[in-house]
Amino acid sequence: MSADVIVRLAGIEAQNLIVLIDELVEVVDAEGADADPGVARLTPDAYPDDAQASAEFEQATRATLIDRRRADARIVRRTLEPIADLADAEDAPLREHRLTLDDEQTDAWMRTLAAMRLVVATRVGITDADEHDVDDPAFHVYDWLGYRLELLVRAADERDLSR
């Protein structure tokens, strides 16, 4: 019985995820990232009614949270690169590949997909789960990231049950 989580995805999905992961790292590393609403959503205010406690908490956690995004991005990227390269070499972007993720990789994948959705949501202006502009191409990226995350959570939950 395998303890790994299996992810199936097309070569082009791996390539698109790599592009989005690199964009996420660019966003958190950008000059002025402190003022970016997307980055703000990744480092929420733990004390909205207490400015001093809020600043102290941010001071204590912000760098660690941002470091985690970078570290997760590296882990996820490494799992995707062989598939993206193969899709290029074979010129078969739609061929489905099978990826096995260990615990650390699974968690990094989930956190990264969730973080990318949060940042894209601030860009698209998603303020209600049921309301969105379907003409905005970014919405479809957001939707697809949700689909990938839902599949991964399901696979990980099923794996846990079989342990």
Next chain:
Amino acid sequence: MSTPASSPVLDEQLTAAPMVPWQLVVWDDPVNLMSYVTRVFRTYFGFTEEHATRLMLAVHHDGHAVVASGPRETMEAHAHAMHDYGLWATVRKAGE
């Protein structure tokens, strides 16, 4: 199993100085998936699937839920962990 005789004075002190004065509150947001929030509650806090689901639904329907309570430092560590998963969590004094 024996039961020690309780001291009324001690009981009064416990009531006057509650041991659990801080709370971790998780807030609803339109982005995080219900399945993901449930999984975070289950795996991070070690809650059963049923309890994790109940809390997730409370967050979803009531806009927020108290997910843990205890010492301030512990609640801050939990809030940091929730933020690490992309959840929106705050810390507050119980009763506020």
